[in-house]
Amino acid sequence: xxxxxxxxxxxxxxxxxxxGLIVVITLALLALLVWALNPRQPxxxxxxxxxxxxxxxxxxxxxxxxxxxxxxxxxxxxxPDAVKNHILLRLNMEPCSCGCAQSLAACRAGNPSCxxxxxxxxxxxxxxxxxxxxxxxxxxxxx
Numbered sequence: 001x002x003x004x005x006x007x008x009x010x011x012x013x014x015x016x017x018x019x020g021l022i023v024v025i026t027l028a029l030l031a032l033l034v035w036a037l038n039p040r041q042p043x044x045x046x047x048x049x050x051x052x053x054x055x056x057x058x059x060x061x062x063x064x065x066x067x068x069x070x071x072x073x074x075x076x077x078x079x080p081d082a083v084k085n086h087i088l089l090r091l092n093m094e095p096c097s098c099g100c101a102q103s104l105a106a107c108r109a110g111n112p113s114c115x116x117x118x119x120x121x122x123x124x125x126x127x128x129x130x131x132x133x134x135x136x137x138x139x140x141x142x143x
Contacts, residue, residue: 063095066106073108074121079129087128091121 071091076084089103090106098105098116
């Protein structure tokens, strides 16, 4: 028994269909594997286009003191070195109450339009220039 040429053509067409199906299934499985191994992408929220309306941008960061030796708008010339150093220490260590999580000195230097830091810096300078007896009275009254 020998096979006819039409039987051989049908068998070869069936093999081509079978190998094409294997290729399609293999590609589908590879695509599924790549999709499964791809890490999930985080959903980012874009930054707002409008800047904050207040002078200083609120920060969620912890307060970090600064180490500035000159503060814009604060006149330290002519003061004794001990008083000047104590004023700079307080300006670098006390946080600004505007919500920027920076020291008074850093907020004054980095954001000159802050509505809070100029008055707070002036208050520190006046407090440090006051006589020793009145400072003690001021600190007791503040408590």
